[in-house]
């Protein structure tokens with residue numbers, strides 16, 4: 001079992017549904033899950049480190065991209081606090097579901113930027129970033145759930 005903090009960046013609400021689908025799937029896989037629709041860095045850090053140290057802490061970032069490759073408004077403070085954080089975060093594992101539209105040059109750029117930032121903070125990437133392209137006729141909730149199911153052995 002791992003302990004997940006699902007951290008959501010969403011402007012129009014679509015990514016919130018994907019995050020809720022992930023929460024449901026992770027519960028089925030028997031993990032502990034906290035969902036953060038309005039991510040507050042301090043609370044997320046407290047919940048991450050409040051866990052029993054034998055349980056693997058994982059951050060699952062679900063974020064869309066807006067503007068021209070920008071973060072959604074609701075996750076900007078989290079990103080800024082993460083950027084300025086001097087605490088040792090090297091015990092945190094992470095994985096990212098980036099939601100975007102490939103008709104933009106800046107396809108899924110918010111997810112990419114967070115991927116890079118978390119690596120510079122020493123966090124461990126559990127699984128390579130998963131990009132979901134909303135320009136295609138897809139069911140992003142089902143795809144995200146399938147991805148978690150397919151990778152379940154890496155999440156233990």
Ligand SMILES: Cc1cc2nc3c(=O)[nH]c(=O)nc-3n(C[C@H](O)[C@H](O)[C@H](O)COP(=O)(O)O)c2cc1C
Nearest residue numbers: 010011012013014015064065067069100101107108
């Ligand atoms: C004003 C606007 C700007 C966008 N900019 C980008 C972008 O730069 N890169 C990208 O991949 N997708 C971009 N998108 C597509 C969104 O990421 C996509 O529609 C996503 O599903 C929105 O998720 P949300 O409802 O959680 O905010 C943009 C969408 C809008 C409406």
